[in-house]
Amino acid sequence: MFGYLIKRLIQMLLVLWVVSVIVFxxxxxxxxxxxxxxxxxxxxxxxxxxxxxxxxxxxxxxxYWKFITSLVQGDFGRSYVFRQPAMTLILERMPxxxxxxxxxxxxxxxxxxxxxxYAGANPNGRLSRIIMSSSLLGISLPGFWVGMxxxxxxxxxxxxxxxxxxxxxxxxxxLRVSLLTWDGWHHIALPAITLSLGTMAILLRxxxxxxxxxxxxxxxxxxxxxxxxxxxxxxxxxxxNALIPVVTIFGLQLGDLIAFATxxxxxxxxxxxxxxxxxxxxxxxxxxxxxxxxLVALIFVVINFxxxxxxxxxxxxxxxx
Amino acid sequence: xxxxLRTEFFHNYTRSSSAIIGSALMAFFAVAVLAGPFLxxxxxxxxxSLDLMDSYKPPVWLDGGDPRYWxxxxxxxxxxWASILYGARISVFIGLVAMMASCVIGTxxxxxxxxxxxxxxxxxxxxxxxxxxxPSILIALFLMSAVGTGVDKVLIALTAVGWVxxxxxxxxxxxSEIEKEYVQAARVAGxxxxxxxxxxxxxxxxxxxxxxxxxxxxxxxxxxxxLSFLGVGVPITQPSLGLLIxxxxxxxxxxxxxxxxxxxxxxxxxxFGINLFGDFLRDExxxxxK
Amino acid sequence: xxxxxxxxxxxxxDLRTYFHTFSGTVRAVNGVSFEIGQxxxxxxxxxxxxxxxxxxxxxxxxxxxxxxxxxxxILLEGRDLVTAGEDHLRDVRGREISMVFxxxxxxxxxxxxxxxxxxxxxxxxxxxRADTRHRACVEMLESVxxxxxxxxxxxxxxxFSGGMRQRVVIAIAMLANPKLIIADEPxxxxxxxxxxxxxxxxxxxxxxxxxxxxxxxxxxxxxxxxADHITVLxxxxxxxxxxxxxxxxxxAHPYTRGLxxxxxxxxxxxxxxxxxxxxxxxxxTLPAGCNFRDRCPRAQALCATEEPVLAPQHNGxxxxxxxxxxxxxxx
Numbered sequence: 001m002f003g004y005l006i007k008r009l010i011q012m013l014l015v016l017w018v019v020s021v022i023v024f025x026x027x028x029x030x031x032x033x034x035x036x037x038x039x040x041x042x043x044x045x046x047x048x049x050x051x052x053x054x055x056x057x058x059x060x061x062x063x064y065w066k067f068i069t070s071l072v073q074g075d076f077g078r079s080y081v082f083r084q085p086a087m088t089l090i091l092e093r094m095p096x097x098x099x100x101x102x103x104x105x106x107x108x109x110x111x112x113x114x115x116x117x118y119a120g121a122n123p124n125g126r127l128s129r130i131i132m133s134s135s136l137l138g139i140s141l142p143g144f145w146v147g148m149x150x151x152x153x154x155x156x157x158x159x160x161x162x163x164x165x166x167x168x169x170x171x172x173x174x175l176r177v178s179l180l181t182w183d184g185w186h187h188i189a190l191p192a193i194t195l196s197l198g199t200m201a202i203l204l205r206x207x208x209x210x211x212x213x214x215x216x217x218x219x220x221x222x223x224x225x226x227x228x229x230x231x232x233x234x235x236x237x238x239x240x241n242a243l244i245p246v247v248t249i250f251g252l253q254l255g256d257l258i259a260f261a262t263x264x265x266x267x268x269x270x271x272x273x274x275x276x277x278x279x280x281x282x283x284x285x286x287x288x289x290x291x292x293x294x295l296v297a298l299i300f301v302v303i304n305f306x307x308x309x310x311x312x313x314x315x316x317x318x319x320x321x
Numbered sequence: 322x323x324x325x326l327r328t329e330f331f332h333n334y335t336r337s338s339s340a341i342i343g344s345a346l347m348a349f350f351a352v353a354v355l356a357g358p359f360l361x362x363x364x365x366x367x368x369x370s371l372d373l374m375d376s377y378k379p380p381v382w383l384d385g386g387d388p389r390y391w392x393x394x395x396x397x398x399x400x401x402w403a404s405i406l407y408g409a410r411i412s413v414f415i416g417l418v419a420m421m422a423s424c425v426i427g428t429x430x431x432x433x434x435x436x437x438x439x440x441x442x443x444x445x446x447x448x449x450x451x452x453x454x455x456p457s458i459l460i461a462l463f464l465m466s467a468v469g470t471g472v473d474k475v476l477i478a479l480t481a482v483g484w485v486x487x488x489x490x491x492x493x494x495x496x497s498e499i500e501k502e503y504v505q506a507a508r509v510a511g512x513x514x515x516x517x518x519x520x521x522x523x524x525x526x527x528x529x530x531x532x533x534x535x536x537x538x539x540x541x542x543x544x545x546x547x548l549s550f551l552g553v554g555v556p557i558t559q560p561s562l563g564l565l566i567x568x569x570x571x572x573x574x575x576x577x578x579x580x581x582x583x584x585x586x587x588x589x590x591x592x593f594g595i596n597l598f599g600d601f602l603r604d605e606x607x608x609x610x611k
Numbered sequence: 612x613x614x615x616x617x618x619x620x621x622x623x624x625d626l627r628t629y630f631h632t633f634s635g636t637v638r639a640v641n642g643v644s645f646e647i648g649q650x651x652x653x654x655x656x657x658x659x660x661x662x663x664x665x666x667x668x669x670x671x672x673x674x675x676x677x678x679x680x681x682x683x684x685i686l687l688e689g690r691d692l693v694t695a696g697e698d699h700l701r702d703v704r705g706r707e708i709s710m711v712f713x714x715x716x717x718x719x720x721x722x723x724x725x726x727x728x729x730x731x732x733x734x735x736x737x738x739x740r741a742d743t744r745h746r747a748c749v750e751m752l753e754s755v756x757x758x759x760x761x762x763x764x765x766x767x768x769x770x771f772s773g774g775m776r777q778r779v780v781i782a783i784a785m786l787a788n789p790k791l792i793i794a795d796e797p798x799x800x801x802x803x804x805x806x807x808x809x810x811x812x813x814x815x816x817x818x819x820x821x822x823x824x825x826x827x828x829x830x831x832x833x834x835x836x837x838a839d840h841i842t843v844l845x846x847x848x849x850x851x852x853x854x855x856x857x858x859x860x861x862x863a864h865p866y867t868r869g870l871x872x873x874x875x876x877x878x879x880x881x882x883x884x885x886x887x888x889x890x891x892x893x894x895x896t897l898p899a900g901c902n903f904r905d906r907c908p909r910a911q912a913l914c915a916t917e918e919p920v921l922a923p924q925h926n927g928x929x930x931x932x933x934x935x936x937x938x939x940x941x942x
Contacts, residue, residue, distance in 0.1 A: 015454065018447075018448075018451050019451070023463075026463070026464070026467040027467065133339070136339075136593065136596050136597060136600065137589070137593055139596060140539065140543075140589055140592035140593035140595075140596050141585075141588075141589050141592075142543055142546050142547065142550070142563070142566070142585060142588050142589070143547070144546075144547060144550050144566070145546075145566055145581070145582075145585035145588065145589075148566070148570055148573060148581055148582075148585070149582060149585070151573065152573055152578050152582070156573065156574055156576060157576075163574070252454075252456075255454070255455065255456050255459075256456045256458070258456075258459075259455075259456035259458045259459040259462075260456075260458060262459075262462065262551075263458075263547055263550065266551065267570075278551055281462070281551075281553060289463075289466060293463060296459070297455070300454055300455060301454070304454060
């Protein structure tokens with residue numbers, strides 16, 4: 001167990017290191033950040049001075065060394081636009097994103113698993129066909145477009161939901177949380193639904209595929225040969241086995257939700273870190289982009305690690321090695 | 322041909338409503354993409370053919386609709402239907418070309434990794450692993466933010482995220498194929514690698530690749546649309562369906578919904594068609610499920 | 612084919628189980644009849660693809676679409692299982708007839724403990740209290756030769772070896788004291804050294820409980836040690852049946868002869884293994900006449916036109932052949 005944790009930790013650091021190299025290289029070869037920090041009417045001398053300050057005259061290796069050492073020391077640079085530490089900017093906005101992603105995930109799971117189990121257990125039923133066609137439609141829809149249509153219908157036309165912003169929040173342990181106020185729920189409903197649709201469709205299809213795969217297994221037939229009802233066999237023997245592949249993609253789906261949150265936040269003007277990323281891309285605010293990517297990379301490796309742990313809880317065959 | 326009509330594949334195709342609807346939608350878009358400019362009177366990129374007097378006309382079935390523009394017009398008097406036909410060309414072009422590039426590069430890298438193993442294999446597969454733990458949209462978004470907008474750049478970004486799945490599949494098949502005794506024997510006897518690849522590896526891996534490639538076109542169309550919607554995809558001079566939606570979004574709050582809703586419906590129909598057909602292919606071509 | 616004295620437990624009459632697929636109807640079982648007396652062991656023998664397993668699943672009513680029992684009767688102590696409802700079949704499964712599958716690696720649920728999977732049978736078929744059920748499971752597990760049974764009940768299947776898992780499967784099958792065990796290739800997936808242990812165990816369990824058994828296998832060597840009677844299937848039809856000794860020593864059907872000759876004999880050095888030439892024909896497009904004629908050394912013109920029916924032969928054997936072998940005769 002201890003050995004496993006060490007091994008995993010090294011793996012996680014390795015991934016983060018690879019990401020840092022890629023991020024650094026991409027950032028170095030593209031664009032010139034100097035024009036972000038100097039005024040428009042800057043003289044050549046001023047520009048050269050700014051370059052020196054930014055360390056752009058150093059060799060790539062030296063630049064990378066400076067980059068990675070300051071990252072390790074917890075110095076993530078300051079936003080060119082806000083003139084504030086980039087990490088502070090992102091951490092301020094992170095709770096809003098996390099909140100929306102979690103609501104979307106819960107929504108997706110609560111809808112997808114029961115429907116997927118049903119469709120997998122009755123593959124030829126009429127309702128199952130409707131469920132499956134809808135889910136295929138769900139993965140064929142551009143998420144941002146769904147958000148727009150929802151805004152048009154519920155906000156512009158009927159005026160029952162707000163089209164943007166986060167609404168009132170309550171403070172818990174210094175964090176601003178929407179989910180504790182009615183207004184907060186009112187604001188999070190449309191973005192969370194928009195965000196959840198894709199994941200919902202994918203989880204549903206995975207659950208169904210898992211159920212169908214499991215129904216072919218010998219142990220299902222053996223359980224029936226013991227005299228168990230078809231229903232009991234499906235739910236007591238099948239479901240847990242069917243959910244193993246679903247758990248595998250759960251981590252990836254959480255990652256997808258964080259990624260797609262950037263678009264959803266942009267549409268609904270949700271003040272989260274995803275919208276900050278898009279705004280920073282428009283403004284070429286390089287430090288913020290870098291910190292966002294490193295932070296998201298960290299979140300992803302942690303999620304993958306947690307998924308592996310959950311895995312061992314469900315499947316006794318898997319041991320942490 | 323008549324032999325094909327008698328196969329189980331064709332038989333199941335005629336029985337599968339989703340396969341028929343899927344291929345009908347795909348056929349519709351094939352016609353739209355190939356013949357689009359001949360189907361509409363207006364060229365939405367030709368400023369001379371636009372008339373600002375015709376701007377923001379609603380669809381023909383609403384009050385104030387103009388029979389010349391059955392899906393309405395946008396702020397420059399551009400026919401939404403014509404824009405969709407031209408936009409679909411760009412979306413489909415990007416999806417197809419990026420898919421082919423991903424397929425070629427991914428297959429080559431997968432063969433390299435599978436055949437040579439060792440350090441080549443490790444490097445390629447570790448990159449693939451790291452990449453797979455990140456959502457494609459985020460990687461593409463990051464690449465686009467670094468290289469700037471443009472059709473060529475979208476193609477590069479999509480290919481950069483798309484090759485992994487081919488590389489993994491091909492590597493797996495290659496490994497299992499060169500394990501087999503007759504291939505081992507052929508290698509010992511001096512059969513050149515390209516013959517082993519052509520005779521044994523590719524035929525085995527072709528079926529899953531067809532399914533992956535089909536579905537990937539749909540995925541790419543969606544990613545491109547998202548990128549363009551965010552303003553980091555295609556340039557304004559070559560509006561894909563996603564960019565049309567973005568342009569329409571700006572006037573949505575004034576109630577002018579048709580300029581953004583119809584391009585979205587077009588994307589949905591296109592990707593839904595591809596996915597329906599892809600699903601059918603996967604069910605048919607995956608012998609494990611039968 | 613039971614001995615006159617023993618009462619009949621199960622009688623299968625003209626069973627037909629077909630699979631309706633795109634490429635045609637597969638008549639996997641096409642008019643099979645046999646009887647099993649109480650406490651008897653019957654071997655159901657044939658090459659793979661001969662419909663043996665389908666007979667087993669048909670008896671338990673576990674034929675899934677696109678398969679269907681098209682006709683015939685399966686009488687368990689006089690009650691027909693073909694026309695019985697699902698509720699009745701559920702009472703029969705596990706309690707009166709239980710089954711042992713071929714591959715112990717896949718027939719146990721990997722996510723449930725062995726104890727839970729054993730307990731399930733008792734929960735389904737008895738009103739015993741939890742502690743009584745637990746005791747029964749411990750005893751059963753010990754009686755199939757698994758030590759530290761109480762502890763092992765908490766283990767998961769992957770913590771057992773293949774042979775041990777098959778012991779667990781047998782324990783599950785015997786737990787509710789069934790009258791009939793259907794064992795579908797119970798030793799095929801196991802190491803040769805384990806095979807005889809498992810067979811011995813099964814024989815002891817059946818003798819102990821007075822149960823009957825259908826032993827489905829392609830391995831005549833296994834069946835000749837275990838069975839009182841043998842039924843030989845070919846292409847979904849019974850081609851020969853009779854008492855084990857008579858059938859092994861002097862088979863009347865050339866197919867049975869072929870099966871016997873292809874048993875590797877360790878006592879004498881053979882230059883080659885005597886395989887039956889050719890392979891099982893495509894069951895979807897069987898021609899008229901005898902299904903075995905293309906592989907049969909004795910086939911004549913009659914065999915191509917007229918399908919042979921089961922008829923009495925020497926030593927009380929029944930065989931479906933126009934030109935049956937006489938005792939001592941080689942084809």
